[in-house]
Amino acid sequence: MPTAPLASVLFVCVHNAGRSQMAAGFLSHLAGDRIEVRSAGSVPGDRLNPAAAEAMREAGVDISGQRPKVLTTEAVQASDYVITMGCGDACPVFPGKRYLDWTLEDPAGQGVEAVRPIRDRIKVLVEDLIAEVDAQQ
Numbered sequence: 001m002p003t004a005p006l007a008s009v010l011f012v013c014v015h016n017a018g019r020s021q022m023a024a025g026f027l028s029h030l031a032g033d034r035i036e037v038r039s040a041g042s043v044p045g046d047r048l049n050p051a052a053a054e055a056m057r058e059a060g061v062d063i064s065g066q067r068p069k070v071l072t073t074e075a076v077q078a079s080d081y082v083i084t085m086g087c088g089d090a091c092p093v094f095p096g097k098r099y100l101d102w103t104l105e106d107p108a109g110q111g112v113e114a115v116r117p118i119r120d121r122i123k124v125l126v127e128d129l130i131a132e133v134d135a136q137q
Contacts, residue, residue: 005033005034005035005036006034006035006133006134006136006137007035007036007080007081007133007136008035008036008037008038008078008079008080008081009027009035009036009037009038009079009080009081009082009083009129009133010038010039010040010075010076010078010079010081010082010083011023011024011027011037011038011039011040011083011085012039012040012041012042012071012082012083012084012085013041013042013084013085013086013106014041014042014043014086014106015041015043015044015045015049015068015108016039016040016041016044016045016068016069016070016071017041017044017045017047017048017049017052017068017108018048018049018051018052018106018107018108018115018118019052019085019086019102019104019106019107019118019122020039020040020041020085021039021048021049021052021063021066021068022052022055022056022063022118022119022122023039023083023085023102023122023125023126024037024038024039024063024066025056025061025062025063025066026056026059026061026122026123026126027126027129027130029060029061030126030127030130031130031133035130035133036079038075038078038079039066039069040069040070040071040072040075041068041069041070041071042071044068044069044070044071045068046068047067047068048063048064048066048067048068049107049108049115051107051110051111051112051114051115052107052115052119054112054115055112055115055116055118055119056119058112058116059119059123073092076092076094076097077094079097080097080098081097081098081099081100081129081133082097082098082099082100083099083100083101083102083129084099084100084101084102085101085102085103085104086103086104086106100129102122102125104118104121104122105118
Protein backbone atom coordinates (compact mmCIF):
# COMPACT_ATOMS: atom_id res chain seq x y z
CA MET A 1 0.00 0.00 0.00
CA PRO A 2 1.56 3.33 -1.08
CA THR A 3 2.14 5.91 1.62
CA ALA A 4 0.91 9.46 1.30
CA PRO A 5 3.51 12.18 0.64
CA LEU A 6 4.81 13.98 3.73
CA ALA A 7 3.88 17.33 2.19
CA SER A 8 2.90 19.02 -1.04
CA VAL A 9 4.99 21.89 -2.43
CA LEU A 10 4.10 24.44 -5.11
CA PHE A 11 6.89 26.52 -6.65
CA VAL A 12 5.74 29.73 -8.34
CA CYS A 13 7.63 32.21 -10.50
CA VAL A 14 6.42 34.55 -13.22
CA HIS A 15 7.04 32.46 -16.35
CA ASN A 16 7.40 28.96 -14.82
CA ALA A 17 10.23 28.49 -17.27
CA GLY A 18 13.34 28.70 -15.09
CA ARG A 19 13.51 29.11 -11.30
CA SER A 20 10.34 27.25 -10.34
CA GLN A 21 11.08 24.47 -12.83
CA MET A 22 14.61 24.05 -11.47
CA ALA A 23 13.30 23.97 -7.88
CA ALA A 24 10.63 21.40 -8.79
CA GLY A 25 13.24 19.31 -10.59
CA PHE A 26 15.57 19.31 -7.61
CA LEU A 27 12.78 18.54 -5.13
CA SER A 28 11.50 15.62 -7.22
CA HIS A 29 15.06 14.35 -7.68
CA LEU A 30 16.13 14.68 -4.03
CA ALA A 31 12.90 13.76 -2.22
CA GLY A 32 11.42 11.28 -4.69
CA ASP A 33 7.76 10.63 -4.02
CA ARG A 34 8.08 11.55 -0.33
CA ILE A 35 7.04 15.10 -1.24
CA GLU A 36 4.45 15.98 -3.88
CA VAL A 37 5.80 18.64 -6.25
CA ARG A 38 4.04 21.25 -8.39
CA SER A 39 5.20 24.33 -10.24
CA ALA A 40 3.35 27.13 -11.98
CA GLY A 41 3.69 30.67 -13.27
CA SER A 42 1.62 33.80 -12.84
CA VAL A 43 2.24 34.59 -16.54
CA PRO A 44 3.60 31.30 -17.93
CA GLY A 45 6.02 31.38 -20.84
CA ASP A 46 5.63 29.30 -24.01
CA ARG A 47 8.61 27.03 -23.28
CA LEU A 48 11.17 26.01 -20.72
CA ASN A 49 14.27 28.21 -20.51
CA PRO A 50 16.91 26.21 -22.44
CA ALA A 51 19.75 27.52 -20.23
CA ALA A 52 17.87 26.33 -17.12
CA ALA A 53 17.34 22.90 -18.68
CA GLU A 54 21.03 22.68 -19.62
CA ALA A 55 22.21 23.78 -16.15
CA MET A 56 19.97 21.15 -14.55
CA ARG A 57 21.19 18.47 -16.97
CA GLU A 58 24.74 19.29 -15.85
CA ALA A 59 23.59 18.66 -12.26
CA GLY A 60 22.13 15.28 -13.22
CA VAL A 61 18.47 16.34 -13.25
CA ASP A 62 16.46 16.23 -16.49
CA ILE A 63 13.70 18.84 -16.64
CA SER A 64 13.68 19.09 -20.45
CA GLY A 65 10.24 17.45 -20.71
CA GLN A 66 8.56 20.05 -18.48
CA ARG A 67 6.28 22.78 -19.82
CA PRO A 68 5.24 26.07 -18.18
CA LYS A 69 1.86 25.84 -16.43
CA VAL A 70 -0.53 28.56 -15.30
CA LEU A 71 -0.91 29.26 -11.59
CA THR A 72 -4.37 28.20 -10.38
CA THR A 73 -6.19 28.70 -7.12
CA GLU A 74 -6.64 24.91 -6.97
CA ALA A 75 -2.87 24.31 -7.09
CA VAL A 76 -2.37 26.68 -4.16
CA GLN A 77 -5.21 25.12 -2.18
CA ALA A 78 -3.80 21.61 -2.75
CA SER A 79 -0.32 22.56 -1.48
CA ASP A 80 1.07 22.67 2.05
CA TYR A 81 4.01 24.90 1.04
CA VAL A 82 3.80 27.70 -1.52
CA ILE A 83 7.20 29.03 -2.52
CA THR A 84 7.27 32.17 -4.61
CA MET A 85 10.21 33.47 -6.61
CA GLY A 86 9.47 36.94 -7.82
CA CYS A 87 5.77 36.67 -8.66
CA GLY A 88 4.76 39.39 -6.19
CA ASP A 89 1.11 39.51 -5.20
CA ALA A 90 -0.07 37.20 -7.99
CA CYS A 91 -0.22 34.23 -5.64
CA PRO A 92 -3.51 33.77 -3.74
CA VAL A 93 -3.17 33.39 0.01
CA PHE A 94 -5.07 30.75 1.97
CA PRO A 95 -4.96 30.07 5.71
CA GLY A 96 -3.00 27.04 6.87
CA LYS A 97 -0.41 27.16 4.07
CA ARG A 98 3.28 27.83 4.65
CA TYR A 99 4.39 30.65 2.34
CA LEU A 100 8.06 31.27 1.60
CA ASP A 101 9.56 33.81 -0.77
CA TRP A 102 12.92 32.89 -2.24
CA THR A 103 14.82 35.90 -3.61
CA LEU A 104 16.55 34.58 -6.71
CA GLU A 105 17.83 36.27 -9.83
CA ASP A 106 15.64 35.66 -12.89
CA PRO A 107 17.51 33.43 -15.38
CA ALA A 108 15.38 34.63 -18.32
CA GLY A 109 17.53 35.61 -21.29
CA GLN A 110 20.77 34.53 -19.61
CA GLY A 111 23.25 31.92 -20.74
CA VAL A 112 24.03 28.73 -18.86
CA GLU A 113 27.09 30.33 -17.19
CA ALA A 114 24.82 32.87 -15.47
CA VAL A 115 22.20 30.24 -14.62
CA ARG A 116 24.60 27.86 -12.81
CA PRO A 117 24.89 29.99 -9.61
CA ILE A 118 21.08 30.41 -9.55
CA ARG A 119 20.73 26.63 -9.93
CA ASP A 120 23.22 26.02 -7.12
CA ARG A 121 21.39 28.42 -4.78
CA ILE A 122 18.07 26.74 -5.58
CA LYS A 123 19.56 23.34 -4.72
CA VAL A 124 20.64 24.58 -1.27
CA LEU A 125 17.18 26.09 -0.64
CA VAL A 126 15.48 22.84 -1.72
CA GLU A 127 17.75 20.81 0.57
CA ASP A 128 16.81 23.14 3.44
CA LEU A 129 13.12 22.74 2.56
CA ILE A 130 13.41 18.94 2.61
CA ALA A 131 15.04 19.15 6.04
CA GLU A 132 12.18 21.38 7.26
CA VAL A 133 9.53 18.98 5.93
CA ASP A 134 11.34 16.01 7.52
CA ALA A 135 11.58 17.86 10.84
CA GLN A 136 7.80 18.38 10.86
CA GLN A 137 7.21 14.61 10.82
